[in-house]
Amino acid sequence: MRSGRDDNQGIRRAAYVSGGLHLLLLVSFLLVIPPMARPPEPPEPTSLEMECTGPPSQSRRGDQPTTKPVPAPSAVEKVAPVSPTPHAEPAPPAKVVPSHRTQPNKTANVAPDTSSLLATLEKFRADQPQTHPPRAHANPDQGGSPSRAGDVTGQLGAGAQKAIGNEVRRCYAEDTEAKNYASFTAHLLVTVDAGGEARLVEFKPDTAARMAADPGYRALAERARDAVLNPTCARLPIPASLLGRTQQLSFVFRP
Amino acid sequence: MSILNTNSFGMTRRGLLAAGIGGSIAGGILAAPLAAFAQAPPANPNAPGEAEITVDQARTAPIPIAIPSFGPGIGQQMTDVITGDLAGCGLFRPIPDAASANGPGVPNFDLYKSLGAQALAQGTTQGSGASVRVEFRLWNVLTGQQLQGTAYTTAGGNWRRIAHIIADVIYERMLGDKGYFDTRIAYVARSGLRTHQTTRLAIMDQDSANNRYLTSGEWLVLTPRFHPTRDEIAFLSYANDRPRVYLFDLGSGRQQVLGEFAGISFAPRFSPNGSEVVLSATRGGGSDIFTIGLGGGGKRQLTDSGAIDTSPCYSPDGSQIVFNSDRGGSPQLYVMSAGGGGARRISYGSGQYGSPVWSPRGDLIAFTRIGAGGFSIGVMAPDGTGERILTRGFTVESPTFCPNGRVLGYCRQTAAGPGGAGFSSSLAQIDIAGFNERVMSTPGGASDPAWSPLKG
Numbered sequence: 084m085r086s087g088r089d090d091n092q093g094i095r096r097a098a099y100v101s102g103g104l105h106l107l108l109l110v111s112f113l114l115v116i117p118p119m120a121r122p123p124e125p126p127e128p129t130s131l132e133m134e135c136t137g138p139p140s141q142s143r144r145g146d147q148p149t150t151k152p153v154p155a156p157s158a159v160e161k162v163a164p165v166s167p168t169p170h171a172e173p174a175p176p177a178k179v180v181p182s183h184r185t186q187p188n189k190t191a192n193v194a195p196d197t198s199s200l201l202a203t204l205e206k207f208r209a210d211q212p213q214t215h216p217p218r219a220h221a222n223p224d225q226g227g228s229p230s231r232a233g234d235v236t237g238q239l240g241a242g243a244q245k246a247i248g249n250e251v252r253r254c255y256a257e258d259t260e261a262k263n264y265a266s267f268t269a270h271l272l273v274t275v276d277a278g279g280e281a282r283l284v285e286f287k288p289d290t291a292a293r294m295a296a297d298p299g300y301r302a303l304a305e306r307a308r309d310a311v312l313n314p315t316c317a318r319l320p321i322p323a324s325l326l327g328r329t330q331q332l333s334f335v336f337r338p
Numbered sequence: 339m340s341i342l343n344t345n346s347f348g349m350t351r352r353g354l355l356a357a358g359i360g361g362s363i364a365g366g367i368l369a370a371p372l373a374a375f376a377q378a379p380p381a382n383p384n385a386p387g388e389a390e391i392t393v394d395q396a397r398t399a400p401i402p403i404a405i406p407s408f409g410p411g412i413g414q415q416m417t418d419v420i421t422g423d424l425a426g427c428g429l430f431r432p433i434p435d436a437a438s439a440n441g442p443g444v445p446n447f448d449l450y451k452s453l454g455a456q457a458l459a460q461g462t463t464q465g466s467g468a469s470v471r472v473e474f475r476l477w478n479v480l481t482g483q484q485l486q487g488t489a490y491t492t493a494g495g496n497w498r499r500i501a502h503i504i505a506d507v508i509y510e511r512m513l514g515d516k517g518y519f520d521t522r523i524a525y526v527a528r529s530g531l532r533t534h535q536t537t538r539l540a541i542m543d544q545d546s547a548n549n550r551y552l553t554s555g556e557w558l559v560l561t562p563r564f565h566p567t568r569d570e571i572a573f574l575s576y577a578n579d580r581p582r583v584y585l586f587d588l589g590s591g592r593q594q595v596l597g598e599f600a601g602i603s604f605a606p607r608f609s610p611n612g613s614e615v616v617l618s619a620t621r622g623g624g625s626d627i628f629t630i631g632l633g634g635g636g637k638r639q640l641t642d643s644g645a646i647d648t649s650p651c652y653s654p655d656g657s658q659i660v661f662n663s664d665r666g667g668s669p670q671l672y673v674m675s676a677g678g679g680g681a682r683r684i685s686y687g688s689g690q691y692g693s694p695v696w697s698p699r700g701d702l703i704a705f706t707r708i709g710a711g712g713f714s715i716g717v718m719a720p721d722g723t724g725e726r727i728l729t730r731g732f733t734v735e736s737p738t739f740c741p742n743g744r745v746l747g748y749c750r751q752t753a754a755g756p757g758g759a760g761f762s763s764s765l766a767q768i769d770i771a772g773f774n775e776r777v778m779s780t781p782g783g784a785s786d787p788a789w790s791p792l793k794g
Contacts, residue, residue, distance in 0.1 A: 237389035244391045251391075256399035258429060258513055260744070260771040262699060270390065302514030305478070306401075309456050310393065312480040337394040 234272070235325055236333045246320045247332070254316035255336070257306050262299055264338055269304040271334040273311050279321040284308045287333075307336035398771070400429050401512055404436035404455040404479070412470060412497045413463035419501035420459065422545060423519040424508060427745065428774030450479045457485075459508055463497075470494045474504050476511055485511050498547060499793075506792075518740040519544060522790040523747060524562040524571050525765060527551060528783035532758025535783070539573060539586065544740070544789070546779040552586060561736075562586075564790040565608050571788075572596060572606040572615055583617055585632075597630040597637055605649050609676075610656045616640070618648040627661055627678075640678035652676065653696050653720070660684075660694045660703055660720070671705060673720060684722030693736055696720070699743035702770065706735045715748050717770060728772045738789045745769055747778065749785040 236244070257264065269290045274283035286294060286304060294301040310316065311334065321330065403424065408417045424430035433453050450458050458477040465471055469491060476486035486507055490500050499520060506517030527540040539559045542549040553559055558576040565571070569588040574581060583596040583606045597603060601620030608615055613632055618625045627640040627650045641647040645665035652659055653676075660673045666683060669690040674681035685691040689709030696703055702717040707727070713734045718725035733751035740747065747767045754761035763785045765778040778787070 234389075236391060239389075239391075244389075248391045248393050251393045252395060255393050255396045256401075257396035259396060259398045260769070261513065262515065262701070297514070298510070299514035302512060306396075307393070309478070309480050313456070314451055333388065333390040335390040335392050336396075337392065338396065 234331045234333055236331075238325065239322070239332075243320070243322050248334075250319055251310050251316050251334070254313035255307065255310040257303055257338075259338070261303060264303065267300070267303050267336070267338055269300075269307050269336045271304075271308060271311065271336065273332045273334055275319060275321060275330045275332060277327050277329060279319050279326050281311045281317040281319060284311050304336075307334075310336075398773075400431040401457060402431045402433055402453075402455050403457040403459060403508070403512075404433045404450050404453060405459045406436045408461035408472070408474075409463045411463075412466065412494060413461070416461070416463065416472065416497055416501040416504070419498055419545070420505045420508070423502060423505035423517075426545070426776070427509070427519075428769050429509070429513060444482075445477060445479075447477070447479050447482050455479050457508075457512060459504070461504070465494070467494045470497060470500075472497075472500055472504070474507070476508055498543075502543070502545075515744065516742050516792065518742050518745065518789075518792070520793050521741060522564075522793070523765070523778070524564060524573075524788045524790065525780065525784045526559055526562065526786040527780065528763050528785060529555075532754050532761045539571070540780075540784075541571075541588070542780070544778075549781055552588070552591070561605060561786055562788045563607050564788055566610060566612045566791050568612060572608065574604045574606070583615070597628070599628075601625075603628075607651050609652050610654055616650045616652065616659060618650065627659070638678075640674070641681070649693050651694055651696050654698055654700045658720075660696055662692045662694060671703070671722075684718070684720070685725075686722065687725060695737050695739055697739050697743040697770075698741055702743070704737040704739065704746055706737065715746065715768075717746075726772070728768050728770070729766075729775055734766075736786050738787050740767075740789050741791050743770070747787040747789055749787060750777075751785070 239247070257267075261267075270287040271290070272285045272287055273281050274285070276282050286308070290304055294304050319332070321332075405417055405421050405424075407414050421432045425432050433455050436450070436453065436455070436458075445458055445460060447458075456479055458479050459474070460477065461472060461474040463470060463472050470493070472490045472492075474486070474488050474490070475484055477484055488504075488507060490503070492500060502520040505519040509515070509517030509519070521544045522541055523544055524539065524541045527538045528535045529538075530536045536555040537559050538555040539552040539562055540549060541552060552571075553575075557578075560574040562571050562573040571586045571588065572583055573586060575584045575593075577584070581602045581604060582599070583603045584593045585596050586593050596606065596615060597617070597619075599619040603617050603619045604625075606615050606617040609629075614629045614635065615632060616627060616629045619628055622644070624644055624646045625648050626642055627647050629638045629640060630636075640650075640659070641661075641663075643663060643665045645663050646669075647661055647663045647665070650659050650661040657676055658673055659676055660671060661681075662669055663672050663681070664670070665672075669692050670683055671685040671691045671694050672681045672683050684703070685705070687707065687709075689707050691705050691707050693706045694703050695705075697717075701719065703720055704715065704717050707714045707716055712730060712732055714727045714730040715734045715737050716725055716727040728746065729748075731750050732753045734748055735751075736749045738747045739745070745767050746769075747765060749763060750766045751763045752761060763783045765780055765784045765787045766775060767778055768775040778784075
C-alpha cells in the first residue's frame with residue numbers, strides 16, 4: 084500500500100517534467116520561426132490633371148479658369164467601305180490573345196437575365212408584404228410635397244381675392260354656347276410657388292368626379308385650369324407677406 | 339390597323355377611331371411628373387362654400403392651337419384640311435407658321451407657349467399610294483399632357499377623310515362635344531336664268547370638297563333630307579310633272595317613290611331611328627301631316643285641321659314633332675306629340691314662321707321668320723321662349739343643323755333685278771351663338787341644304 088508522501092512526490096515530478104517540456108517547446112518555436120517581413124510601401128499616387136473647358140456658367144465654384152485653348156476636334160476621315168469581292172481569300176481569323184482581365188472560359192449564359200432578376204425582386208417583395216399603411220407624413224415646412232402646402236385663401240382680404248380673380252379672368256375664355264355652360268361651376272386648388280406664380284392646378288374632388296362623367300363639363304373645367312396656367316396670367320398678385328413659400332389658393336370658376 | 343371597305347367611301351369611322359397607338363404610354367412617360375403631381379389627393383380639400391377666389395365672366399374666344407405640318411405631300415394637305423376645319427368652326431384659332439413638332443419625341447412646349455398656343459396637334463405621315471399611316475397626337479401645351487394619341491392606316495386616297503376625322507377628334511377632346519367635320523351636305527344645285535332654273539340634287543363634303551351631282555336636272559327637285567343611319571336621301575321631285583317624295587339610295591343611285599298619296603306629298607323628314615318618314619300631303623284646300631313606315635309600314639295621318647300643316651320635324655328623342663301651320667290665321671310653329679294630337683303653338687313674334695328644325699341637342703328649334711324687314715333665321719327653346727335672331731337677309735331660309743347642333747346651315751338669296759339680274763342663291767352657315775357667319779362654297783348656285791349625320 085502506497086503512502087500519501089509518495090503520491091505528492093509523483094505529482095511534483097510530473098509538474099516539473101511538464102513545465103520543462105513547455106518551456107523547451109516555446110524556446111524552440113521562437114528560434115525556428117523567421118521574423119515576419121513588412122509589406123512594401125505603396126507607390127506615391129500619380130497626380131491627375133483636369134481642364135475645365137465648359138462655359139463659365141458651368142464651371143463650379145473653386146474651379147480655375149483655363150486660358151489654354153481647347154484643341155479643335157480633328158476631322159474624321161470618312162472612308163468608304165470596301166466592296167466585297169466574290170473571290171477574295173478569306174482573311175485568317177485574328178489570333179485572339181486572352182486577356183488576363185477576361186474570363187478564359189465563356190459562360191453559358193452570356194445574355195443578362197433580366198427576367199430572372201425581376202423575378203427575384205418580385206419574390207423578395209412577396210416575401211415582405213406591407214401589411215399596414217405607411218405612417219410617414221409629408222412635411223411641407225421642411226420641403227415636403229408641395230401639394231401639402233396650406234390653403235391660404237382665407238388669409239387673403241376681399242381686395243386681394245378680387246385682384247387675383249381679375250388677373251385670372253384676363254385669360255379665362257370658354258365656349259359660352261356649350262351645353263350646360265349656364266350652370267357650370269368648377270372648384271380648383273392652385274399651388275403657387277414662392278414667387279407667386281401658379282404652377283399646379285388640382286381639381287377638387289367634386290369637380291374631378293364630374294369631369295370623369297361628363298366630357299362637356301371636363302372641357303369647360305380644363306379651360307378654367309388653362310386660364311390659371313396661362314403664362315400671361317399665371318403670376319398672381321399675392322400680397323408680399325404671403326410670398327416666399329409655396330402656397331395654395333382655392334378658386335371657383337363660374338359663367 | 340387596316341381599313342376595311344365597308345361603304346362607298348371605303349372606311350368605317352368606328353374602326354378608324356379604335357386605332358389607339360398607345361398614346362397613353364407615351365403620355366404617361368412624358369407627362370409623368372406633372373400627372374403624378376396633379377393626381378395627388380389634396381391635403382386640404384376645401385369644400386365648396388369655404389374661402390374661394392371667384393373667376394367669372396369668361397370671354398368667348400377660340401382656342402389657340404398649333405398645327406405644325408404633318409409632313410410633305412399628303413402630310414401638308416392633311417394639315418391644311420385640319421387647319422381649315424378648325425378655323426372654319428370659329429371655336430379654334432390655328433396659329434399660322436407653327437414650328438416643326440421636333441420629330442416624334444416630346445414637343446418643345448416652351449416654344450409653343452411663346453407662340454400663345456394652348457394646344458398642339460402633332461402628326462406624321464408615312465407611305466403613299468396603297469397604304470398611308472398617319473400618327474397623330476394632341477397635347478395640352480400648358481400642362482404638357484398628351485390628350486390623344488391615334489394612328490390611322492388607310493389607302494392614300496382617303497387622306498382627306500382621315501384629316502376630317504382627326505379634326506373631329508381634336509374638336510371632341512377640346513370641347514367635349516362630337517365634331518361635325520366628317521360629314522356631308524346635300525343640296526339643290528341651281529343653274530340657268532332666274533325664271534327657268536335647272537335644279538339638280540347634289541352632295542359634297544361639309545368643306546365643299548368632293549362635290550357631285552345625283553340627278554340630271556331634267557326635273558325640279560327640292561328639300562333633300564338625309565337618313566339618320568343609312569346612305570339614303572329623301573327629297574321632293576317633280577318627276578313626270580307629279581310632285582312626290584322619293585327615296586334616293588346613294589350607293590346604287592336607285593330612286594323610289596315614298597308612299598302613295600292622291601295629292602302632292604312634300605316636306606319629308608326622317609324619324610330619329612330612321613324607321614319612318616314624316617311628311618305633308620295636300621288634301622282638299624290644305625295639307626296634313628302623315629308618317630310612312632319605311633320597312634313596309636303603313637301610312638298614318640297625324641293632323642286633320644283643315645289648314646296647311648307642313649314642315650314637320652321630329653325631336654331628337656322622337657317623342658314630339660314641331661311643324662308649321664296656319665290654323666291660327668297665319669303660319670306659326672306648333673309642337674305636338676309624335677303620335678299626333680295635343681298641338682300647342684310656340685311662336686308668338688310678329689310676322690310668319692316656317693321651316694322649323696329641331697336641334698340634335700334637343701334644346702333649340704331653328705326657324706325662318708318672315709317679317710316686315712324681310713327674312714330672318716333664328717332659334718328658340720322648344721317651349722317657345724328665348725327666341726333670338728341669328729341672321730337676316732333678303733331671303734334666308736331652309737335652316738339645317740350640323741350633327742352636334744352647334745352650327746346652322748341655310749340658304750341665302752339676293753334680290754333679282756329686271757330679268758333676274760343680280761339674283762344669287764348660295765349656302766351659308768352660322769354658329770348658333772350668332773357669330774362666324776360664312777359662305778359655303780359650291781360650284782354654282784345652291785339652295786335647300788341638308789346636313790348629314792356623322793358618316794357611319
